[in-house]
Amino acid sequence: MITYVDATAKARRTAGVIPLHGSEGFEGMRRAGTLTARALDEITPFVEAGVPTSTIDRVAYEFARDHGAVPATIFYKGYRHSVCTSINHVVCHGIPDERPLREGDIVNVDLTLVLDGWHGDSSRMYPVGEISRKAERLIEVTYAGLEAGIAAARPGNTTGDIGAAIQAVAEAERMSVVRDFVGHGLGRLFHDEPNILHFGTPGSGAELKPGMIFTIEPMINLGRPHVKILSDGWTAVTRDRTLSAQCEHSIGITETGCEIFTLSPAGLFNPLASRSA
Secondary structure (H helix, E strand, C coil): CCEEEEHHHCCCCCCCEEEECCHHHHHHHHHHHHHHHHHHHHHHHHCCCCCEHHHHHHHHHHHHHHCCCEECCCCHHHCCCCEEEEECCEEECCCCCCCECCCCCEEEEEEEEEECCEEEEEEEEEECCCCCHHHHHHHHHHHHHHHHHHHCCCCCCEHHHHHHHHHHHHHHCCCEECCCCCEEECCCCCCEEEEECCCCCCCCCCECCCCCEEEECCEEECCCCCEEECCCCCCEEECCCCCEEECEEEEEECCCCEEECCCCCCCCCCHHHHHHC
């Protein structure tokens, strides 16, 4: 049973209860989402061979501090960093450290900034120097999957329509969608209803209604979809050691479609598009 409620009357996550936000929520998400996107733009020059991911984490933290925001992940369930940095076969939740990036790596940086109580959540891929054609293709398909999911995010459709659209793009290219992690509602809460699966059946799941706010964040593998969690309790990797990629936007359902809150002001969200521009 799914229930839709006014977001202002909902203080915590409750299974099956989806908040609907008004103009205040959308304005708060615009500010938080834009700041997160600006931070990810700021990180771009630092993603290069020889630079450790701890430097990326520091740049993100300093940007947040200088702009009156707080990274949502610091001390979240014991996590101690501002970003997640997932390299090559790491699917998500990679932990920044002192190991330098290498030419040919692909890196996902996932950042959520809290500004005035609102959570802007986004991630994007960064190529380190020249990358292989298979890595390029993986990134292209992952971004195409996100675009397909966003195109399906409109009133009257369902969460299943989003997942089915992403799955169709990935599997048409003989790639796979990770099942273990999902998109999620957000706003004043970091994680809220509904869950957004990146695979599924058209017409299934919750109906999309104006005022819903959530992330779409597909994780696509070159090989099989299966993942495992390393002993640190956070880092998820592909079981078959093939490359994985992810990209993420925070969006809100409007009367006619959806609004993307985390668009890059500098046009850097898609690294391959910005390289060819």
